[in-house]
Amino acid sequence: MNILPFGLPVGQKLLRYNLIYTLIAALTTLLCTSLVSTALMQQHMREECLIIARTLASNLSDSIITGDLRGVQNLALNATHDKRLLSVAVFNKEGAAIVAWDKGNLLNPDGMKTTELSTESLVSAQLTTITIRTPVKDSVDVRGYLYVEVSQAALYLHWVLLVLAGLPFALAGAACATYLLTRRQLLTLQPMADLAGVLEKSATLNDYSLRAPADRIRDFGSLHTHCNLMLARMESWESDQHAEARERREMENRISILENHDSLTKLPNRHYFHKLITNCVEEAINNDEMMALMFIDLDQFKTISDKLGYDVCDQVLIAMSERLMEVLRSTDTLCRVGADEFAVILPAVGSLDTVRQLAERLLQALRRPLIMNGSSLLITGSIGISCCPLHAHEQRLFLRNTDLALQAAKAAGRNTWRLYDPNSSLSEGDTTP
Secondary structure: OOOOOOOOHHHHHHHHHHHHHHHHHHHHHHHHHHHHHHHHHHHHHHHHHHHHHHHHHHHHHHHHHHOOHHHHHHHHHHHOOOOOEEEEEEEEOOOEEEEEEEOOEEEOOOOOEOOOOOOOOEEEEOOOEEEEEEEEEOOOOEEEEEEEEEEOHHHHHHHHHHHHHHHHHHHHHHHHHHHHHHHHHHHHHHHHHHHHHHHHHHHHHOOOOOOOOOOOOOOOOOHHHHHHHHHHHHHHHHHHHHHHHHHHHHHHHHHHHHHHEOOOOOOEOHHHHHHHHHHHHHHHHHHOOOEEEEEEEEOOHHHHHHHHOHHHHHHHHHHHHHHHHHHOOOOOEEEEOOOOEEEEEEOOOOOHHHHHHHHHHHHHHHHOOEEEOOEEEOOOEEEEEEEEOOOOOOHHHHHHHHHHHHHHHHHOOOOOEEEOOOOOOOOEEOOOO
């Protein structure tokens, strides 16, 4: 199962927070446990010391009754062998001290007197000591009083050792808990990380076809389902937009084709021709190159149309356009500018010889017999030619000179070509009828 790496910012943040809180919890638990243990130990110590004091008081009873001072001293000194005892004092029933011992030293009891007399055992605890006051009595009456002071140093030492012994375990437990808790949290957050990765990738790549993996446990409810639904809607919207844009481009292309091309021959029409000739004239003048323009008119085409009908004439126009395209160079542009009129734009012709040779080949292509409905049909054409900037620098004059050359070709008997000649009423061209 995938899991987020600890090195991510969210992993580092969770690890840091979990470590802080588990350390606080572990140390608090250790402190509370040690305090409870110390309190229980203190209670046990108080009960144990009370038993010791009552046992000593019971032993002192006979010596006090008989007035055996040495016996009282011996019993008190024997009790001081317990290192926990800090001081022991024995008083008679009037409150005068009989024996007093403090931290290993026997004190002079003369003048010592207590006013705290009680027939019941009393235990009081201070910060560092426990004081026990118990009566010395026999079966008849109280014969004296015993005071014992016990050190609690062992109790504090026990608390310190307990804390020091438990600290490594607390730290180790906190570290293990931090790792396991962070791992569990990152594992729980993995579906959210997958979802974030999908959304980021989708936004970066603009790819709305991506989908977040299914959250089978559904830790985050229906979040993944709704995000995938959102991505699906965005993908559908994007697809609709692309389809609409594609349809718009296709429509624009169709409109452009209809505006700039002839529906019958699929050649550029007069509208496109005028736009193209403007650019070609400017380019020829700017680059100091010679370009040529040809007007081609099919001879006696109206007579053929009246004789054979429009359907046959349409087939003839298609066939003639295909023949002309076979002869022209790849850089040349053939346009249909009228019912039976074509225009050829020839950029960068280089020399007039190239234009003459191309005109001859175009005439030969038109002259080839055309089989139509089982009959051989002979079609000829007239071609008028002018060059820019040789014959004109301005587009309007350029078109007029080409048209004059076409008229000269028709005047010469058709089935020929003429190159515009400004110095002669007859333009240069093929004189073969």
